[in-house]
Amino acid sequence: MAARGDNRVLRKPVFVKVEDLKPGTEGHNLVVKVLKSDVVLEKGAAASSHLRSSRIAECLVGDETATILFTARNDQVDLMRPGTTLVLRNAKIDMFKGCMRLAVDKWGRIDVTEPATFVVKEDNNLSSIEYELVDVAND
Numbered sequence: 001m002a003a004r005g006d007n008r009v010l011r012k013p014v015f016v017k018v019e020d021l022k023p024g025t026e027g028h029n030l031v032v033k034v035l036k037s038d039v040v041l042e043k044g045a046a047a048s049s050h051l052r053s054s055r056i057a058e059c060l061v062g063d064e065t066a067t068i069l070f071t072a073r074n075d076q077v078d079l080m081r082p083g084t085t086l087v088l089r090n091a092k093i094d095m096f097k098g099c100m101r102l103a104v105d106k107w108g109r110i111d112v113t114e115p116a117t118f119v120v121k122e123d124n125n126l127s128s129i130e131y132e133l134v135d136v137a138n139d
Contacts, residue, residue, distance in 0.1 A: 013029040013089065014029060015029045015030060015031060016028050016029065016030060017030075017063055017064075017065040017066070018030065018032065018061075018062055018063050018065050018066040018067065018068055018126065019065035019066040019124065019126070020065075021068065021093055021100065021102070021126060022093065023093055023095055023100055023131050024093060024095070025092070025093050026090070026091075026092035026093065027090055027091075027092070028088070028090070028091040028092070028093075028102075029087070029088065029089050029090070029091070030063065030087075030088045030091060030102075031063065031085065031086070031087055031088075031113065031116060032061040032062060032063055032070075032085070032086055032088060033061065033062060033063065033083070033084070033085050033086075033116050033118070033120050034059055034060075034061050034080050034081060034082050034083065034084045034085075034086065035059075035060040035061065035062060035067065035082060035120060035122070036059065036060045036082055037057050037058075037059040037060075037072070037077070037080040037081065037082060038057060038058050038059070039055060039056070039057045039077065040056050040057060040058050041054065041055065041056040054073070054074060055073070055074055055077045056071065056072070056073055056077070057071075057072040057076075057077045057080055058070070058071060058072075059071075059072050059080040060125075061086070061102065062120040062121065062122065063116075063118060063120060063121075064118040064119060064120065064121055065121055065124070066121055066124040066125070066126050067120060067121070067122055067124065067125045067126070067127075068100060068101070068102045068125065068126045068127050069099075069100075069101050069102065069125075069127040070088075070101070070102045070103065071094065071096075071101050071102070071103045073103075076104065076110055079110055079112060083115075084112055085112070085113050085114065085115050085116040086110055086111065086112060086113065087109075087110070087111045087113050088102070088104055088108065088109075088110055089104070089108055089109040089110075089111070090104065090107055090108035090109065091103065091104050091108055092104075092105065092108070095131070097130075098130040098131050098132060099127050099128070099129065099130055099131070100126050100127055100129070100131070101127060
């Protein structure tokens with residue numbers, strides 16, 4: 001809270017490319033373009049008034065280096081229109097059935113930005129690579 005006299009200095013965000021994403025990592029800042037968006041779950045109003053409806057969409061996003069599936073939740077689904085350029089802040093990699101999925105939780109942010117000039121490299125989909133957890137024995 002710099003307004004209250006804190007001497008903290010805000011750091012400039014470091015943006016990474018999609019091809020640099022690795023399983024189990026977090027804190028990524030990216031500029032991506034939405035290629036397609038498919039709603040996979042849409043639950044209507046719940047029986048209780050204090051429970052809210054939920055929507056989940058799988059969206060293919062990418063930049064000039066690669067593509068990856070992004071899991072959009074609730075209000076994020078409305079931002080995921082094909083052709084839209086987004087700035088993802090504090091994104092993380094979730095693993096789903098051994099494959100990487102990009103997500104932004106409550107600690108992150110999604111902003112619509114100016115249309116990107118790059119052409120998305122669609123033949124390098126990081127979500128199509130299946131990873132396997134291997135235990136390494138310490139001898």
